[in-house]
Amino acid sequence: EAGVVQSPRYKIIEKKQPVAFWCNPISGHNTLYWYRQNLGQGPELLIRYENEEAVDDSQLPKDRFSAERLKGVDSTLKIQPAELGDSAVYLCASSSGGDYGYTFGSGTRLTVV
């Protein structure tokens, strides 16, 4: 089992540039989460998918952030244009729901300069 796979692991971009992150969840996990984690803080939910439907995107800054999960499997998270304050680790997690735990990816560390 490969676990939750995220890419890239690191990304450095200039402000105002676009950036995209990719997540491949564990096979069969219907629920997929994108989190943002700032230094010294816990993860904050950006968006949650149940299959291909975004069921909670209330914390997603929709003016610059977008996400999709076509076919209910892989997901991409995009920022356009990036701002300095977007520098953080972006984590993807998946779950099969019920009483099962979550599995997190290794995250993408974004640095906006």
Add this chain to the structure above:
Amino acid sequence: KNEVEQSPQNLTAQEGEFITINCSYSVGISALHWLQQHPGGGIVSLFMLSSGKKKHGRLIATINIQEKHSSLHITASHPRDSAVYICAVRSGNNDMRFGAGTRLTVKP
């Protein structure tokens, strides 16, 4: 006030010491998770609790639903236990809320 509060924020211990990290929450939950995050690494799920106590190796997690409190204990701590430990609570709709984490450093 955060819905999930952890204490202490930072903890330094000597190898072999018994360690306790506390988590209090203010919302109704269906489960509580303890997570471990190493520097530069991803997050690993240690425990998922809905009642009582669980043990895995040197790690013990307890939860008191009435008091809305959970503790993570590490017995015979080791430098490789150094990490950030995060408490997270899950509500019935699969929503997760995270604590800010406890940074543990175990010195040899």
